[in-house]
Amino acid sequence: MISVGTPMLWSLFVAFVVVALAVDFFAMARQGAHTVSIREATIWSLIWIAVSFVFVAWLWWYLGGLSGDPATKTLANAKALEFVTGYLVEKALAVDNIFVFLMLFTYFGVPAQFQKRVLMYGIIGALLLRAIMILVGAWLISQFHFVMYIFGAFLVFTGIKMWWASGEEPDLESNPALNWVSRHIRISSGYDGEKFFTYQNGIRMATPLFVVILLIGIVDVIFAVDSIPAIFAITTDPFIVLTSNVFAILGLRAMFFLLASMHDKFHLLSYGLAIVLVFIGTKMLLIDLYKIPIGISLGFTVLVLAATMILSVKFPAKEGESSGSAFPFDGKSEGKNEGKKKESSRDN
Template sequence: MDVSFLAWALTVVGIAGLLAFDFIFHVRKAHVPTLREAATWSALYIGIAIAFGVGVMVLGGTTMGTEYFAGYVTEKALSVDNLFVFLIIMTSFAVPRADQQKVLLFGIVFSLIARTGFIFLGAALLNTFAWVFYLFGLILLITAGNMLRPHGSDSQSGDNIVVRIARRLFPTTNHYDGDKLFTIENGKRVLTPMLLVMVAIGGTDILFALDSIPAIFGLTQNTFIVFTATAFSLLGLRQLYFLIDGLLDRLVYLGYGLAAILGFIGVKLVLHALHENNVPFINDGEHVDVTEISTGLSLSVILGVLIITVVASLLSRWGRAQNTIAAARRHAKEYLEVVENDLPHREKIFAALCAEENELKTLPEKYRKRIREEEQLMDLLRQAHAVHAEQHAAA
């Protein structure tokens, strides 16, 4: 189904309007969203995405609607996985909690711009070269394999290559000045960590797009569906971050589920490529008679895998332990950063930290061994206890 210019224009204006509304009424003034605020707006954005999908199904037909929902669910799941990396980057930069909204909104806007460029480039390549289906399928299969292996920390930390280049080329400071991107230090105009964290997130967004765009093209080649499913999966991601912040570390099996989904879509792409084959060295350039995977089956597999992996993560004892580890890490950092004269607040934080450490001690040995191998975490805990001991010795 061809989509009119008017439908394109109204959709783009609507998405831009939602982003502008988000910035003006929520992000411009720095604050930490309450759980109720995050839940309300997350539900609203998901409701808008579902309503749009129903409209697509009514106006464009069942096939088009199913393709939209399959793409939306896949991209939403990949976006949640991206939140893990955003969390790591913002933690490494020690971004103030109240300013994290602005960083997240920047990441969403940059990601939407980057992915839109990749979408139109991918559509042009697919319409011109049928062999690109093989390439996209191979990218997804390699990505699925990589998700099953431990990730290197460099690409997911605040000290990745993009930030190192920025630090080398421009004068920077280690101190925040509110949410300003530049500040004056020793009479010179310098970059703040706020700008550097946005650079880091922008760089990782480009890498995310290289995985996400082939995935959705494996479900539909309709450019309008690809664009809208991608855009609506990103809208509301900021609110979702604050809503599931306490659960992010608990989704320990989500990576395996996403690997299975990407591998499945990769196989689907290869089968489609064989069916449309015109590569001379494969079957003499003739089409290969293979069974293709329907969009309905794809949607069922995607939903099934996500439900199984999320439920398994929530029931997992290691998943619950990961939540406690994240809380202990956060409280240790907070304790070391709180000013010394705020003694009651420091004692409250230290009490929470001790409670979390006691909970970790009740875990089976195999889990405690994993925790002891996390050198940064253990170093943070030792520092917090050392500072607490010095404080009480001085008193």
């Protein structure tokens, strides 16, 4: 499979990710458990967005964006557009992740000062899972071209399913992942700081914090199944696929705290995501008949997502209406769910 990723580019990218995570962990350890303010979340969100666009600008220059050779310049422009389109699609799909994380935090009553740590571990898990799935997906596509059609059909199906599920109130109580966890793991009735395990009545138990991280890992896997085919519809270059995914994920934690307080304002966003997924899936299915230009894909994605966000603000959700996450988790009454969670813990 053809890729612009040279050994030097891969090495620089991996080094950057390691340094970024190390700095994040160092800052988190130094600050300790604390509630992330809107100001802090906004600053970090802007920083990660700026870093992403600085990277693509540098990549464009490195590939010869300023070259006098038309072929080299065309390649640089194409790869930059692929990165930006993939980044925006992954960033938009990450919004649905955020709504699910919010539902989990609400259900388990995770204290605000502990949410930062949970998200940090969730991001590391997502990075590892995406890297593995992208490499496997790239190999499958290079060996079996028909996989593109399978990915395309899956995205169209997912988009249609997401459209019909939008606006419906999901049910966390019947979620099989949570039911399995509650049956197989002893869960303490309360938190013990930021510890994942504690002792209660002399018995070692997992704290709700550990359960939340476990469920977030499951969520990462499920959303990766949707997002990986989506990015491969935009580009099959493993370097562009992985970098656009990683940069979108690195800013996920800051974006969570920024959007957590306003998730109901974007109640129509899931409809926009559904349209984008159907469009991308259709593009994949038509790849051997007509290759939709990457510029059109980028413009369509931006237009649809911007339109649904503007319409969400212009036509606010009615009281009691779901924010529209298509994933089967629910952020119902915290007190009610907390009580049921404790009863389940005692049963174990």
